[in-house]
Amino acid sequence: MISPLISQSIIFGSLVSLMCLGLTLTYLTTKVPNFAAADFVTTGTYASATAFILWKLKSPYLATPLGFLFGGLISVLMYLGVLRPLIRKGSSLIMLMVATLAVDLIFVGGNLLFIEDLESWYGRIISDRGYGNFYTLYALGDFKLFGDLGMLYVGPISVIVISAALYLILNKTKFGIAMRAAIENANLAKTVGINVERVYVVSWFLAGGVAGFAGGLFSIVYTTNQNQASLLIVSIFAGSVLGGLNSIYGAIIGGLLIGFGEIYITGELSVLVGKFVSASAGYAVNNFQLGIPLAIMIITLLVAPQGITAVGWRRILRRAKK
Amino acid sequence: MAQNLEESQKMIPVVVIGGINVISTLIDFGIMTLIYLLVALTINLEFGYAGVPNFGKVLFVAAGGLFSGSLSYYLMAWILNIRESGSDLLSNQFRLHNSMDLALNAHPVLNLGIFLFMIAVGASCGAIFGFAASYPAIRLREDYLAMLLLAAGEFFLIFVQAYSPVTDGPDGLLIPDVLGFTGSILDYRQVVLLGLLALFTVGVYFYAEKVARSPLGRTLRAVRDNEISSAAFGKNNVAIRRNILIVGSAISGIAGALVVTQSAYISPETFVRQFFTLYPFVVVILGGAANNFGMVVGAISFEGIIDFVTNFQTYAGSHNISIPIDLNAVTPIAIGSLLIVVLYFRPKGLISEKPSKTLKKSELLRIKERAEKTTESVKEEDKKNGLETSDATAASDGTGG
Numbered sequence: 256m257i258s259p260l261i262s263q264s265i266i267f268g269s270l271v272s273l274m275c276l277g278l279t280l281t282y283l284t285t286k287v288p289n290f291a292a293a294d295f296v297t298t299g300t301y302a303s304a305t306a307f308i309l310w311k312l313k314s315p316y317l318a319t320p321l322g323f324l325f326g327g328l329i330s331v332l333m334y335l336g337v338l339r340p341l342i343r344k345g346s347s348l349i350m351l352m353v354a355t356l357a358v359d360l361i362f363v364g365g366n367l368l369f370i371e372d373l374e375s376w377y378g379r380i381i382s383d384r385g386y387g388n389f390y391t392l393y394a395l396g397d398f399k400l401f402g403d404l405g406m407l408y409v410g411p412i413s414v415i416v417i418s419a420a421l422y423l424i425l426n427k428t429k430f431g432i433a434m435r436a437a438i439e440n441a442n443l444a445k446t447v448g449i450n451v452e453r454v455y456v457v458s459w460f461l462a463g464g465v466a467g468f469a470g471g472l473f474s475i476v477y478t479t480n481q482n483q484a485s486l487l488i489v490s491i492f493a494g495s496v497l498g499g500l501n502s503i504y505g506a507i508i509g510g511l512l513i514g515f516g517e518i519y520i521t522g523e524l525s526v527l528v529g530k531f532v533s534a535s536a537g538y539a540v541n542n543f544q545l546g547i548p549l550a551i552m553i554i555t556l557l558v559a560p561q562g563i564t565a566v567g568w569r570r571i572l573r574r575a576k577k
Numbered sequence: 578m579a580q581n582l583e584e585s586q587k588m589i590p591v592v593v594i595g596g597i598n599v600i601s602t603l604i605d606f607g608i609m610t611l612i613y614l615l616v617a618l619t620i621n622l623e624f625g626y627a628g629v630p631n632f633g634k635v636l637f638v639a640a641g642g643l644f645s646g647s648l649s650y651y652l653m654a655w656i657l658n659i660r661e662s663g664s665d666l667l668s669n670q671f672r673l674h675n676s677m678d679l680a681l682n683a684h685p686v687l688n689l690g691i692f693l694f695m696i697a698v699g700a701s702c703g704a705i706f707g708f709a710a711s712y713p714a715i716r717l718r719e720d721y722l723a724m725l726l727l728a729a730g731e732f733f734l735i736f737v738q739a740y741s742p743v744t745d746g747p748d749g750l751l752i753p754d755v756l757g758f759t760g761s762i763l764d765y766r767q768v769v770l771l772g773l774l775a776l777f778t779v780g781v782y783f784y785a786e787k788v789a790r791s792p793l794g795r796t797l798r799a800v801r802d803n804e805i806s807s808a809a810f811g812k813n814n815v816a817i818r819r820n821i822l823i824v825g826s827a828i829s830g831i832a833g834a835l836v837v838t839q840s841a842y843i844s845p846e847t848f849v850r851q852f853f854t855l856y857p858f859v860v861v862i863l864g865g866a867a868n869n870f871g872m873v874v875g876a877i878s879f880e881g882i883i884d885f886v887t888n889f890q891t892y893a894g895s896h897n898i899s900i901p902i903d904l905n906a907v908t909p910i911a912i913g914s915l916l917i918v919v920l921y922f923r924p925k926g927l928i929s930e931k932p933s934k935t936l937k938k939s940e941l942l943r944i945k946e947r948a949e950k951t952t953e954s955v956k957e958e959d960k961k962n963g964l965e966t967s968d969a970t971a972a973s974d975g976t977g978g
Binding site for chain 1: 735
């Protein structure tokens with residue numbers, strides 16, 4: 256049995272890490288920060304939660320592949336429908352960012368529409384089974400393992416499995432090598448006969464899929480609502496920036512650190528403030544949780560704008576030893 | 578109350594067509610258009626001319642609006658000699674704001690003073706936040722900058738929700754009503770607000786236009802288009818970006834202060850990203866970046882679309898037509914799709930950027946006339962000398978001389 260604060264931090268860290276991986280994969284291919292990245296998470300959340308509740312599945316984990324699928328499909332749709340035409344037309348970076356903001360706006364309306372319909376069709380089933388309603392979906396409930404939440408094991412294991420799978424794909428398969436080549440230099444990859452477009456579509460599918468899968472896991476341990484995306488986007492950006500935006504493994508580490516730090520530092524701070532000021536003040540600290548990823552993001556951008564993976568840690572350690 | 582109602586009917590005629598009160602709809606249309614226009618003009622200054630993508634616009638509008646609202650509340654409490662502790666001041670807001678409104682109604686000068694105070698606080702809060710944001714912002718590439726500002730905006734709104742002295746948390750705060758002198762006549766209040774907004778917007782429009790035509794405007798474009806060459810010409814890119822962010826944020830703060838005077842109530846939900854970052858950006862892209870007149874066209878057509886949807890809803894409601902889908906959800910979808918379509922087919926907007934006019938029109942005409950005259954005289958001279966020169970060389974000679 257691990258202390259609840261650390262267990263919560265690990266869970267949130269591993270989920271944010273997966274979401275950051277999604278953002279970084281899209282950034283690697285199209286070089287546009289995707290402002291709709293968190294909406295893939297919401298899509299995954301609602302896809303898997305709805306499937307779990309309506310089909311009366313034995314465990315919410317069984318529905319998470321559906322989150323992967325839907326997140327991936329939405330992501331590919333966004334790439335093919337919005338970004339690829341604009342990139343072909345030669346839009347500037349700012350215009351592409353505005354386009355992803357527009358997609359975010361479409362998601363705002365789309366989620367509302369979708370959730371309203373779901374609520375009017377299945378709302379009673381949801382509330383009868385004790386999951387609140389579609390506007391505020393209660394946590395689906397997790398199994399217990401050694402007295403801890405199952406997610407404490409499933410979260411980190413999914414991060415490890417997904418990063419190992421990505422490592423194998425990128426380094427051991429022909430497609431992965433083509434993918435790396437296309438990411439490194441698209442024009443050169445084209446000249447040696449790599450189908451760059453297909454590579455991009457697959458990476459967008461993977462990116463959306465991983466984010467959607469994280470969304471599915473998210474709904475198991477957290478109460479979610481339709482505004483979840485606008486809160487998560489801060490942590491996702493912070494984690495990806497900390498990881499350097501140019502490295503898949505950086506994103507995983509960055510996301511882990513941000514998610515862990517966000518919960519852990521807030522928890523410790525609230526205990527500290529509670530001790531010195533008052534218990535209610537300590538409790539109020541929890542509301543400022545998002546300040547931590549933002550602060551880390553600002554510090555990263557000022558100190559190491561290329562992210563933690565680009566910092567020469569060995570040199571720093573050597574200097575410290577002297 | 579009944580008398581007031583009669584008065585309002587005397588002052589503002591009511592024309593109802595298809596279940597829609599036309600005149601009050603038009604007034605509301607004007608108010609919303611001007612708010613979007615005001616914010617869009619600042620985005621145009623920062624993003625259109627200087628190339629700073631301020632995706633955290635809501636931060637500056639909200640800072641101006643929320644701080645001007647809550648500080649005016651505290652100031653009024655101090656003026657009225659209400660000596661209560663901070664949390665009591667907030668929890669007694671229903672009782673206190675009544676006495677504040679009475680005092681404001683009794684003293685028009687005080688009323689004006691509080692209004693000007695709110696505008697000043699809005700502008701300075703916007704400027705301070707703009708300065709704070711500019712420190713990391715101007716040093717970053719545009720994509721990092723956009724992410725940072727967006728994240729900062731989201732954090733600020735959550736911060737206000739959690740930090741109760743600003744708006745009493747999510748409950749919101751009833752602030753002194755500077756438009757209270759309009760009485761209970763709702764339309765009259767809206768007309769006054771429309772006038773105020775028009776005053777500020779016209780001022781900002783001419784300011785932005787002056788900036789665009791001045792040497793500063795050309796410097797801004799140079800910084801936007803090519804940082805290296807503008808630096809080579811001795812322009813301080815960092816300082817220019819910082820200054821434009823401060824000016825833009827100060828004006829956004831004023832816009833926020835004007836927004837909160839409308840309802841005399843502030844809550845963290847008054848300002849959301851959708852309305853104060855995304856929609857003004859849609860106006861900018863729709864109208865055409867780096868073009869102030871384009872902002873006017875953009876704001877009118879954008880708000881026209883939104884109002885069309887809402888009024889269609891009212892119309893359908895009064896005619897018992899049931900719409901199978903929720904139009905509140907359709908609006909963002911329609912706006913987002915429109916934005917993508919505009920980005921694809923007309924990336925420069927409805928009215929594209931024009932080369933800046935540095936001289937007055939009359940002066941330009943005079944120069945043109947003189948140039949034509951000299952060309953003609955040169956041609957005549959050539960004829961006299963019996964020389965056969967082509968038009969092109971003659972023209973270049975003429976302008977050269």
